[in-house]
Amino acid sequence: MPTSLAIRAAPWVFVIGMLVVWQAAVAIFAIPPFVLPPPTAVAGAIVQYWNAIWYESLFTLGTTMAGFLLAVGFGLALGLFIGWSRTIYAGLYPLMIGFNAVPKVAVVPILVLWFGIGAVPAIITAFLISFFPIVVNVATGLATIEPELEDVLKALGASKLDIMRKVGIPRALPYFFGSLKIAITLAFVGSVISESIASNHGIGNLMLQAQSQFKVPLIFAGLVVLAVEGIAMYAVMAWLEKRMTGWAHRSTGFASS
Amino acid sequence: MRGFVTLEGVRHAYGGAGTQLAVDNLTLAIEKGEFAAVVGPSGCGKSTLMKLATGLQFPQNGVVTVAGEVVEKPVKIAGMAFQAPTLLPWRTTLDNVLLPLEIVEPHRKRIRRDRAAYRERAEALLAQVGLDGAGDKFPWELSGGMQMRASLCRALVHEPQLLMLDEPFGALDAFTREELWCVIRDIHAASGVTIILVTHDLREAVFLADRIFVMSARPGHILVEKQIDFPRPRDLELTYAAPFQDMVHELRGHIVEARK
Ligand SMILES: Nc1ncnc2c1ncn2[C@@H]1O[C@H](COP(=O)(O)OP(=O)(O)O)[C@@H](O)[C@H]1O
Ligand SMILES: [Mg+2]
Numbered sequence: 220m221p222t223s224l225a226i227r228a229a230p231w232v233f234v235i236g237m238l239v240v241w242q243a244a245v246a247i248f249a250i251p252p253f254v255l256p257p258p259t260a261v262a263g264a265i266v267q268y269w270n271a272i273w274y275e276s277l278f279t280l281g282t283t284m285a286g287f288l289l290a291v292g293f294g295l296a297l298g299l300f301i302g303w304s305r306t307i308y309a310g311l312y313p314l315m316i317g318f319n320a321v322p323k324v325a326v327v328p329i330l331v332l333w334f335g336i337g338a339v340p341a342i343i344t345a346f347l348i349s350f351f352p353i354v355v356n357v358a359t360g361l362a363t364i365e366p367e368l369e370d371v372l373k374a375l376g377a378s379k380l381d382i383m384r385k386v387g388i389p390r391a392l393p394y395f396f397g398s399l400k401i402a403i404t405l406a407f408v409g410s411v412i413s414e415s416i417a418s419n420h421g422i423g424n425l426m427l428q429a430q431s432q433f434k435v436p437l438i439f440a441g442l443v444v445l446a447v448e449g450i451a452m453y454a455v456m457a458w459l460e461k462r463m464t465g466w467a468h469r470s471t472g473f474a475s476s
Numbered sequence: 477m478r479g480f481v482t483l484e485g486v487r488h489a490y491g492g493a494g495t496q497l498a499v500d501n502l503t504l505a506i507e508k509g510e511f512a513a514v515v516g517p518s519g520c521g522k523s524t525l526m527k528l529a530t531g532l533q534f535p536q537n538g539v540v541t542v543a544g545e546v547v548e549k550p551v552k553i554a555g556m557a558f559q560a561p562t563l564l565p566w567r568t569t570l571d572n573v574l575l576p577l578e579i580v581e582p583h584r585k586r587i588r589r590d591r592a593a594y595r596e597r598a599e600a601l602l603a604q605v606g607l608d609g610a611g612d613k614f615p616w617e618l619s620g621g622m623q624m625r626a627s628l629c630r631a632l633v634h635e636p637q638l639l640m641l642d643e644p645f646g647a648l649d650a651f652t653r654e655e656l657w658c659v660i661r662d663i664h665a666a667s668g669v670t671i672i673l674v675t676h677d678l679r680e681a682v683f684l685a686d687r688i689f690v691m692s693a694r695p696g697h698i699l700v701e702k703q704i705d706f707p708r709p710r711d712l713e714l715t716y717a718a719p720f721q722d723m724v725h726e727l728r729g730h731i732v733e734a735r736k
Binding site (some may be wrong): 365370372377381390 | 530552556579614634
């Protein structure tokens with residue numbers, strides 16, 4: 220079918236289109252490469268500094284994933300706890316919002332104080348910034364069980380645990396997997412911020428160093444690498460979501476973000 | 477007071493003592509095997525009555541008994557269905573119907589071992605409500621009326637002695653609703669289960685019930701109790717007969733009075 224082919228080709232067309240416009244704009248307006256390097260220069264930087272980029276990007280991926288996995292574990296547990304009863308939900312929700320309102324960059328100096336510079340603050344920042352959407356989504360999935368359905372089961376003598384196992388947890392899964400897409404994106408934000416403030420490694424640090432040495436194409440190369448890693452992990456989460464909770468995309472009434 | 481389900485002088489407030497009452501001085505008795513209908517203005521405490529009779533809420537004053545025992549915990553011998561079918565979207569229709577058996581004893585212990593036998597039972601139920609072969613479908617593949625039928629099967633699968641229906645057909649179109657009246661009528665005739673039906677639809681109440689209770693505005697209590705003596709089995713044709721319409725008309729008068 221031509222339309223479905225067009226839809227599948229569209230993202231590539233737009234990416235290539237953007238690169239072409241970028242390259243053309245740099246040439247036409249004679250933008251100096253230390254302001255905005257053309258895509259070719261960025262590609263050149265990626266090739267030239269491949270070894271460093273390869274190592275540092277793996278480092279960033281490592282800290283991000285470590286923080287993210289911590290967030291998944293902790294977020295699931297806390298989400299289950301908060302969603303367990305409407306009272307806990309009502310009590311802790313405002314607290315969570317308040318916690319989330321604190322900009323996580325502000326926490327990095329404290330983390331450095333406690334843990335020194337390096338991977339640990341990056342992991343913790345990634346964790347802190349990404350666990351919130353997981354908690355909120357899991358708790359919301361649990362706390363919004365239809366009261367009628369709860370009545371049906373309670374009248375049969377179902378315990379709270381029964382209701383959670385049979386209804387709450389399966390119901391919360393689409394919320395959970397939906398939140399992973401948001402969480403992984405945020406985890407990258409956290410780790411890169413921390414790396415650029417307090418680390419000798421990682422893409423964040425690489426970009427900071429490139430900036431101090433005025434290697435502008437390398438800064439942009441760092442951005443490209445982060446984008447690639449971000450997109451790849453997002454795709455993994457989206458795939459996981461679809462795999463695990465296909466039913467939620469057929470029936471209505473379930474949010475996934 | 478005698479009866480299979482009794483409420484005597486029941487008072488209930490959701491917010492605890494001193495808050496606004498949902499029902500007050502609510503007294504009624506329903507016989508075993510009887511088909512009772514409860515009508516009344518909205519917010520008058522009909523759903524509250526259902527919750528009191530199934531042990532989901534407990535009265536502040538007065539006594540509720542079911543099957544001769546004072547209700548102090550969820551009764552477990554009741555099946556419930558509401559206006560929203562509330563089927564689980566990740567389960568097939570058949571697995572939705574089996575859900576109560578995974579909760580209630582003694583089935584809970586047996587279901588893993590005797591799954592095949594239980595599946596057969598659920599399939600027979602589905603066939604009884606006109607859903608033969610729909611067991612493997614997911615809820616989103618069913619129409620509203622079919623979902624309601626499945627929801628009825630879920631309410632019946634553990635062979636409850638008491639079936640509680642809270643405005644079950646409110647969301648359905650007129651034709652589907654009448655089809656489901658006949659389904660319920662046949663279930664009642666075949667199983668002899670005691671049924672309490674809350675409804676807004678007076679024709680529905682008169683067509684199905686042996687006795688109709690009219691409730692007052694909040695805080696609800698019984699205003700009028702009406703025996704319906706049309707012979708069974710009743711046919712939909714009955715709903716067009718003059719005595720039927722007179723009865724509906726009379727009840728309407730009571731409701732209008734209750735709303736004042
Ligand atoms: N869970 C609840 N918490 C507080 N008040 C409630 C609750 N459920 C019902 N009520 C109140 O009790 C009254 C009776 O409600 P309900 O039994 O649901 O009425 P009906 O089913 O007749 O429409 C209503 O005024 C309603 O606002
Ligand atoms: Mg109601």
